[in-house]
Amino acid sequence: MSGGIEQIFKTSLKPKSEYKGGKGKKEILKKSGKKKIYKLSSNENILGSSPKAVHALITHINAVSEYPDRTDQKLRTALSKFYGGVLSPEQFVTCNSGVAMIDFISRAFLNKGNEIIISNPAFKPYQVFAQKLGATVQDVPLVGKYFNLDVEGILKKINKNTRLIYLTTPNNPTGTHIPKPQIDKLIESIPDHVIVVIDEVYFQFAQAEDYTTALPYVDHDKNVIAINSFSKAYGLAGLRIGYAYSTEKIAQYMSQLRVPFMLNTLSMEAAIAALEDKEFINITVNLINSEKRFLYRELNKIGIKYWKSEANFITIKPDMDDKLFEEKMIEQGIMVRRVASFGHLGCVRVTIGDRQANRAYVRALRSILVS
Ligand SMILES: Cc1ncc(COP(=O)(O)O)c(C=O)c1O
Numbered sequence: 001m002s003g004g005i006e007q008i009f010k011t012s013l014k015p016k017s018e019y020k021g022g023k024g025k026k027e028i029l030k031k032s033g034k035k036k037i038y039k040l041s042s043n044e045n046i047l048g049s050s051p052k053a054v055h056a057l058i059t060h061i062n063a064v065s066e067y068p069d070r071t072d073q074k075l076r077t078a079l080s081k082f083y084g085g086v087l088s089p090e091q092f093v094t095c096n097s098g099v100a101m102i103d104f105i106s107r108a109f110l111n112k113g114n115e116i117i118i119s120n121p122a123f124k125p126y127q128v129f130a131q132k133l134g135a136t137v138q139d140v141p142l143v144g145k146y147f148n149l150d151v152e153g154i155l156k157k158i159n160k161n162t163r164l165i166y167l168t169t170p171n172n173p174t175g176t177h178i179p180k181p182q183i184d185k186l187i188e189s190i191p192d193h194v195i196v197v198i199d200e201v202y203f204q205f206a207q208a209e210d211y212t213t214a215l216p217y218v219d220h221d222k223n224v225i226a227i228n229s230f231s232k233a234y235g236l237a238g239l240r241i242g243y244a245y246s247t248e249k250i251a252q253y254m255s256q257l258r259v260p261f262m263l264n265t266l267s268m269e270a271a272i273a274a275l276e277d278k279e280f281i282n283i284t285v286n287l288i289n290s291e292k293r294f295l296y297r298e299l300n301k302i303g304i305k306y307w308k309s310e311a312n313f314i315t316i317k318p319d320m321d322d323k324l325f326e327e328k329m330i331e332q333g334i335m336v337r338r339v340a341s342f343g344h345l346g347c348v349r350v351t352i353g354d355r356q357a358n359r360a361y362v363r364a365l366r367s368i369l370v371s
Helices: 023-032 051-065 073-082 099-107 125-132 149-156 182-191 215-219 250-257 265-275 276-303 321-330 357-371
Strands: 094-095 114-116 135-140 164-168 193-197 223-229 242-247 314-318 349-350
Touching: 023 051, 023 321, 051 125, 051 265, 073 242, 073 265, 094 099, 094 250, 099 164, 099 223, 099 250, 114 125, 125 135, 125 164, 149 182, 164 276, 182 193, 182 215, 182 321, 215 223, 242 276, 276 314, 276 357, 321 349, 321 357
Parallel strands: 114 135, 114 164, 164 193, 193 223
Antiparallel strands: 094 242, 223 242, 314 349
16 A cells, blocks of 8 residues: 555644643743743642642652552542532542543544534633544634623534533633523523533632532533543642543443543542642632732733633733733743633733732733833
8 A cells, every 4th residue: 555654644633733731931941041930821829739639649659669549439439528429429530630631521522523612712622632533613702801601602503413512611711700690591402412511620719609610510410521620729730630520421431431540649649638628729719819809900000901810810911912922021030821822812811829929920011011
């Protein structure tokens, strides 16, 4: 057979729109030649990791010469307890991060010819992973000043090939949430062959009264999957661990994609310990709330456009080219994330830090934008 090995490659896997994730601090330190840099580009926890999780890591470090548990039963039992027993261990699926869960969900439900619905500006992997499987992406953009979900628009786009509708609340990159009545309306109206995936990796930070997670829908046996992560509030991004919950039927089906020993010993033990660390979450959320208020005041004084956020970041629209802005911020020792590739043109997402980091960020903003 002639034509080279490429002839057996899947066209949907042709190298093109890869999702790479944000840059690392070491990479930027090396490139910029700076001694200190504040990394406000990946929505990590500025306080570090849950101390209970760190203690678990130290306790279990000597166990890494042995294989981990064959199953994730221990973590699923801990998750069931964390959700007050409302969900059974069989309703959870664990995975090597939130982003890996998006890949998992895509592989579980998408074939060539299927469709997903996203609402830009949105987290890029929903789209990239669906396209790798030959599925088509329908975009029903968020609308208006507050990035509302276009429920009618989504319902109109559903056809027999639609499999997944992605909602992100709080949303990355806008920081906005989807009010419960809008989600209620959508879920009441979707046909049986469609699953609503609610990505709630920033849920701990949401304060709005009409905010909801996926829990009430899953509890009412709706075709809903929630995506969660230990990377954000728990401060365990380097361990790569996340989970989903859904109806038992959907969770058990998705679990067929698991491989034995999928979660490593350290990640699983740290995640279990983190779930118990309510104090760390409280301290983190309180810090984010008070620093958010500080930043709103400072951003108002500078007069820069920004969106109020239900997450641990605030997205701004600087009055200059976003790439140039990002470079200038690095010169000032601050890493931020441009979100044009998420469909939020000209905007930049900035993680909320502690007071020291936020003051440095505001100083940099003033020196770049205020003449
Ligand atoms: C909306 C959203 N979903 C999922 C993830 C994935 O998080 P992780 O892969 O670190 O668990 C992120 C990370 O930035 C995110 O912003």
